[in-house]
Amino acid sequence: MSIPISRHHEGDTHQKVQPRTLYRDVGMLQKSLAPVTSADQFKSPEMLNKPRASVEIYNFFSHEARLRQPSSLKAGSAGLPLNIISLSTGRPSPDTYPFHAMDFTFTDPQLGAALEAGVTAKSCPTGFQTRTASVARNEPAAAIDIAIALSYGYSQGHEQLIQYLTTHISLVHSPPYSDWEVCLTVGNTSALEITLRNFANPGDSILVEEYTYSGAIEVARPLGISLIPTQMDNCGPCPSSLDRTLSSWAVDYPGRPKPRILYTIPTGQNPTGITQPLERRLAILKVAEAHDLLVLEDDPYYYLQFPKSDDSYFSTIIPSYLALCRTGRVIRLDSTSKILAPGLRLGWLTAPKTVVEAYQASHDLGVVHPSGLSQLVTFKLLSETWGHGGFEEWLQSLAQHYQHKANGTLHACRKLLGTGPLGTVCSWSTIQAGMFIWLKISCAQYPRLNDKFQTTKSIETIRLEIEDEIYSNALERGVLCSKGSFFEVPALPRSARAKTEEQSSTELSTGHRRGWQDLNVHFRLTFASEDETDVVKGLETLAGTLKDIFEL
């Protein structure tokens, strides 16, 4: 089904949520040689009248960020009038692109609801409502055409998409300061890597949750950056632990620069599934203010918060760190990977303008910008087909879909892992967002534990052996789980005195786990990629594996 779409600004069929004052409609944008854009062009007067961010970003820059300069060729051609003849940049004429036209058929925003009802693309390949957006090589009357989308673009991202995102961010987060900026990224992993390079020198330390995204651990290591774990409870990282680490830094880690960044995944955390409540976020921000930290908010699961009411979705979800911090010390990472499709390799970053400029300079000297094709299809979908209201509807129904799957999975966990003899071995927390459940397996009942302790192996080696035994046995039986140890952040060795004290205790060096009496392993379980029947089948297999290993 093809419906005519508005080409000049946001799609007009789902405009139910945003009041007119949330953005400034600047109409059709100019198509210039190398357009320079900025969120400022599209912010409402109310937004522009807020006070500016007060954090001195330049003080946080790494050596590398200070040395980096924007591309001389791009600087030379930026913002020039349209009638200039360019004998300058090696930019092929769009006449030489072999791409003539493209049609994209999108599903309507109610897909999530259909999925929740058990209708999948496989079971009902033609049952979804769809709309088709077309694009030709040269369309002078369109916001974007193939000639623009497939040419070299601006490192911040195509200006029409920046326009859409500026309104979206105003709508959802309404940052409490005026001079925020947004730029596209090629995904949160890339943005994380660029963050570490822009804001930490080799030898520096970054604060993280004690269990964190394995990619963050792997990104930091080759850059020579240490990760400092912050103790977690059911609400996420503990403000007291964070404050303690920072307050005793000079004693514990003499000679090491004090950390200046906290990396956190506040919603549906990877791997624990935890969503930080509002109070926790405010308490963490208080510590960040006290110790002058930047907060890197990696939030790909933000829009997978399970709906609690039928109210407008954006009004019911927990505020982001970006929405809460008035001083501008938050760098927020959003991704299309979990809400549209990971293969787009497209995300966006929101932060004070000085921060965003550093990312743009990094992009100019690396990825340049996300695929123009990914930008094109995302713009056609979000701006021209769905509009802001449609995107909200999509996210709400997608979150409902994950809620439905989570409920089913948690129900199966209770039945298969939480009752009978496994009930004393397995435990997990319920979740309010995202796609992960953090399964804790107590090793106290592990039958060969005493044999293992009679060897010369360390407690940590024994723990990893038990984890691997469960992992390998489950895999042999046909189910793949993620080892918890992938996500564990080892503690940095403290100063000599603190170290001696540690060695004389029975605590494990990683700080996560107390004595061997409390020996635990974790597995990260997800219901994201398999259908519900297979999730249950997988959990049955895992339960059988555990029963055999624990001889229950």
Place this chain on the structure above:
Amino acid sequence: MSIPISRHHEGDTHQKVQPRTLYRDVGMLQKSLAPVTSADQFKSPEMLNKPRASVEIYNFFSHEARLRQPSSLKAGSAGLPLNIISLSTGRPSPDTYPFHAMDFTFTDPQLGAALEAGVTAKSCPTGFQTRTASVARNEPAAAIDIAIALSYGYSQGHEQLIQYLTTHISLVHSPPYSDWEVCLTVGNTSALEITLRNFANPGDSILVEEYTYSGAIEVARPLGISLIPTQMDNCGPCPSSLDRTLSSWAVDYPGRPKPRILYTIPTGQNPTGITQPLERRLAILKVAEAHDLLVLEDDPYYYLQFPKSDDSYFSTIIPSYLALCRTGRVIRLDSTSKILAPGLRLGWLTAPKTVVEAYQASHDLGVVHPSGLSQLVTFKLLSETWGHGGFEEWLQSLAQHYQHKANGTLHACRKLLGTGPLGTVCSWSTIQAGMFIWLKISCAQYPRLNDKFQTTKSIETIRLEIEDEIYSNALERGVLCSKGSFFEVPALPRSARAKTEEQSSTELSTGHRRGWQDLNVHFRLTFASEDETDVVKGLETLAGTLKDIFEL
């Protein structure tokens, strides 16, 4: 016009060039959870029987590359059988992607010829032959569908595209060793940045041409890597200069690690337009062997070599470094930016397997992989629509198009800049490939030169002032040129003794230019983005600017 296309392997309508033995047809590839692929799967027996590369790559790795480890999550799920239930990776089900179907309409490979004849997309929007390729969400019988293309992919690239490129590389370069590998990149700038990080430590030096891609200069600086210019002549970098730099390294730069990489742009060089002839490439390789260098071959203009005969295009173009080096010390970068479209952000890298593995590890911790949509459209075009023969036809006709534009531009240069009084001020070399002409402007006749020398300014400052005067004046009159100074590599200060000798001479510190009698500035001109009328108009304006400034 829609023509049915073969979905299982290479397009069958243009198969005129490659003999059957150049590749191994493995038929339809498996669609597994996280497919592990390798060029080895697709190489012909003859290719696999060649001797292995002999360079010890590991010795060249930087600290960062040695510390980097592949993603634990990906390693955990790589190569598993299809029937595994995954409770592991946070990979959304393709049922949740809002993309239902896509159609791509491609132009036929004869476009270049049409453009050469003056038919442009604008002048004749429907005049080109086109073919449409379609893709649906789930197509079990297809090599690739939306579900695969838009999921998380393998960091090497989608296996079907790796299959196509393996055959393409065999066909064009036939590397003289067996264990080469290919992986996708998000473009040559990104690949260059990753190369510097994988093969140089902060404080190291890299050998480059004395005029080189401005992006390379800008990428190296924040990484703390110095660039060492190699003198150039009309055939590219001089082997004698390269050998002299390396042979006298310990004396000239005591305490600094000897360079281990040569970065070169061998075809239609950016900015000079020079194409290194075969003999020069062999001579450079000889120096590389003698001093144990890796050669980073950045070759985006390779396929824009102006055709010299009607013979099969690939058989007439100059062999690449990759094709010439038996020991495997070449890292070759190819890009779709100049031959398909820059907005795809898609290129590929060919090198010994150990090298490619280091890039894959970098990708896992950064860009992950190029856009799945860019991979999808490139595969549909190159493999399923054009096939290898069609791609060759496209490249040949595109090169003809650039040849035609180059001839027109060179003709206009002779007429407008090379005759009359400007004839003693302006000079340039003819070109055999690519899109750049390197305009040299002698400042000997600059009318206010004596006034300038009576100030306390350095010769270099005076030179940059004259360059900026020409640049700014031309821009005011509506024509944008690239300053030569963007591309100049300043010489690294030599040891104290060598420095004293330099200071007592009248030579400029950059080493490019002799005394003030020979004061020159350069501009890089390109005919790539404008049509021929505008190129001529631009050159007229530039000529007028120069006449006024030089009072001729």
